[in-house]
Amino acid sequence: MGSLFEELEAREAAARERVDDLEDQLAEVTRRLEEAREHLERLRIARETVSEVMAEMSAGASATSDSAPVEPVVTGDDHEPSAFAGAERRVVGVLSVPHWRPGMDTQALPRIYRDIVEVVRDAPGPVRAKQIVPRIGLPAEVGKIEGTRGKLKRLVARGWLDEEDPGLFTPARHEAETAANASMKQGSSP
Structure with a gap:
């Protein structure tokens, strides 16, 4: 009978070790899931904030362009307009x-x-x-x-x-x- 109890205790210890190992894995996966959710939420907020800022910039640019001509941007000493002159005023694909x-x-x-x-x-x-x-x-x-x-x-x-x-x-x-x-x-x- 002694060997049966020893065998049951050994199996119980192995099962306890397996449960502890799985709980550790679950805790790690839960932590990683929370980090991924936080990252996703930050990206969503960043996207919405950028969309709002771009929409406001677009609305402001259209109000500015309706009232005042756009001056060319002069670069360096050659006084030629930049290829990007006024580009900051044109926003494409933004809801306004x-x-x-x-x-x-x-x-x-x-x-x-x-x-x-x-x-x-x-x-x-x-x-x-x-x-x-x-x-x-x-x-x-x-x-x-x-x-x-x-x-x-x-x-x-x-x-x-x-x-x-x-x-x-x-x-x-x-x-x-x-x-x-x-x-x-x-x-x-x-």
Whole structure:
């Protein structure tokens, strides 16, 4: 009987060692997974930040180019324009949000911004970013809410929305006034 107990103890020790080894491997894989998730999140945030900055630069460049001619960039003593003159003002492939002007429709906006404006318009009252995120098909995660909040702020700055209280967004008043004026004109037409 003694040898049976010794054999069971040896097998138990081997099983315990295997469990410990697997737990160590699991801890290592979990640590690596967390590092990979953090790296992915940093890349996503960097991409969104760069897109926002490029969009703002593009909008600023178009406003600048509408109002002032572009001066050639002179390099060295030869006074020839650089091949890159004005290149910093041309941004390709970036979504930009134009400033609202009378008669402008949401079709001028990139799709995600158009969706946000439509959700705000359809809401019965002021809405917060966290209420908009699920309505535009995004998961209600902190990163998505913050990204949407940035887009809402940009829409406010460009005249598409109003922010009556901090974090509460409504359709811009001028849009309501424009709609009211249009309905009044239709009502007064013969």
